[in-house]
Amino acid sequence: MRTWTPPELPELPGAGLTPKLYNTATGRFEYPAISEGRALLYVCGITPYDATHLGHAFTYLAFDIMQRAWRDAGIETVYAQNITDVDDPLLERAASTDVDWRSLADEQIGLFRSDMHRMGMIPPEHYVAVTEQIDEIAAAVRELVERGLAYSVPTVDSEGDDIYFDTDAAERESQWRLGDVAPYDHGTMLQLSAERGGDPQRAGKRNPLDPLLWRAVRAGEPSWESPVGEGRPGWHIECSVIATRALGGAFTVQGGGSDLVFPHHEFTAAHATAISGTPLAHAYCHAGLVAYQGHKMSKSRGNLVFVSKLLDGTHGACAGVPADPSAIRLGLLAHHYRSEWEWHDADLETANRRLEAWREGLERGGDDLASATAVLQQLRAALANDLDTPVMLATLDAALDRGVDDPALIAAAVDALLGVKL
Structure with a gap:
């Protein structure tokens, strides 16, 4: 799958610091393992049926900043x-709007690419749709079945059987243990499984938490012939296969929104470890969720703020004036990437005022100008401290209120480190 044109990042003098990051799996701040000067990052992508809202943008911006720091x-x-381009929510939206699911996915993937390009996000080198690796995913499911780490569950609405991952067998036969990624109690796991795509009440399962690996063909649903029967993949095995084929095992960081910690990242790690014998990633980093109008942004509630509408000047109270992509970035970067927070329409105006103040600050002269070199050091120190963008913004507020002795250096630093154009 093609991505989008990458932004040009200015080169800065000297070198920044390797960032220390909060690892959800251990609950500690750590330096994830980087081998031979290469950091390998996998971030779970969209299900393309309602993209791209500010919750998406906040997550992908966090990992854009992480790459800039590295x-x-x-x-x-x-x-x-x-790209999870075949999944229940996508199929349900296509059916409810009487649109072909492939057309809906293609439309939304195109919109997402456009939004990411306009927002100045660094694109992935490997941008892979699930439908591009059906054979590889089916082969992984077959391997789990042959090794006794998966089992069949009869269906009432299909001639084939569904295939589930055997959590207990995987704990016995591999180095993965339930809770390695998501250190939750069993009751919480059951609740989150039910809320986030699992089916803990499904009859015939050996363990209520066992996740679906392969869904047997159902009437009216897309399906593919495979060595494990006609059907389509489950959610977690898709990312296990795509991630390890692109990056190998034990890569640097697995990333995504905090709502993916369980069950998605837990079982993505489980499947990958069971197949390869190697842990999926060294660190698991998660962005906080964004609320709007008093509730977490969600497609089911409909309280979404779309990046494209902000950029085009067609979002509600902000209608009529297209937003500067740098202002949107500043509105998001004002919050630490791990925080849970609420977007208000007035936040865009606040970000616009900050952006204008910074641009004016670059032109400010005087006898008491801040040292641009010292400001750059402060920015790098904050970035290395778990990507502390609020401190970076406060540092720039103070410096540009005084003016700086090398405006070109600060403009380049803000562009390279924050993706904000001054």
């Missing part, structure tokens, strides 16, 4: 992202 530290990055 690159500033002289570390090469290799980035992979999937």
Whole structure:
């Protein structure tokens, strides 16, 4: 799958610091393992039926900033992202709107690419749709079945059987343990499984938490012939296969929104470890969820703020004035990437005022100008401290209120590290 044109990142003098990141799996701040000067990043992509809202943008911006930090530290990055272009929510939306599911997916993928390009996001080197790797995913499911790590469950609405991952067998036969990624109690796992695409009440399962690996063909649903029967993949095995084929095992960071910690990232790691014998990733980093109008942005509730509408000047109270992509970035970067927060329409105006103040600050002269070199050091220190963008913004507020002795250096630093054009 093609991506989008990457932004040009200015080169800065010296080198930044390798960032210390919060690892959800261990609950500690750590330096994820980087081998031979290359950081390998996998971030779970969209299900293309209602993209791209500010919740998406906040997540992908977090990992855009992470890559900028690594690159500033002289570390090469290799980035992979999937597209879940066949899944229940997509099929349900297509059916409800009487649109072919492939057409809906293609339309939304195109919109997402456009939004990411306009927002100045670094694109992945590996941008892979699930439908591009059906054979590879089916082969992985077959391997799990042959090794006794998966089993069949009869269906009432299909001639074939569904195939489930055997959580207990995987714990016995591999180094993965339930809770390695998501350190939750069993009751919480059951609740989250039911809320996030699992089926803990499904009759015939050996363990209520066992996730679906392969869904047997149902009437009216897309399906593919495979060694494990006609059907389509389950959610977690898709990312296991796409991630490891793109990056190998034990890559640097698995990323995504905090709602993916369980069950998605837990079982993505489980499948990959069971197949390869190698842990999926060294660190698991998660962005917080964004609310709007008092509730987490969600497609079911309909309280979404779309990036494209902000950029085109067609979003509600902000209608009539197309938003500067740098202002949207600043509105998001004002919040630490791990925080849970609420977007208000007035936030865009606040970001616009900050952007204008910074641009004016570059022109400010005087006898008490801040040292641009010292400001750059402060920005790099904050970036290395778990991507602390609010501190970076406060640092720039103070410096540009005074004016700086090398405006070109600050403009380049803000562009390279934050993706904000001054």
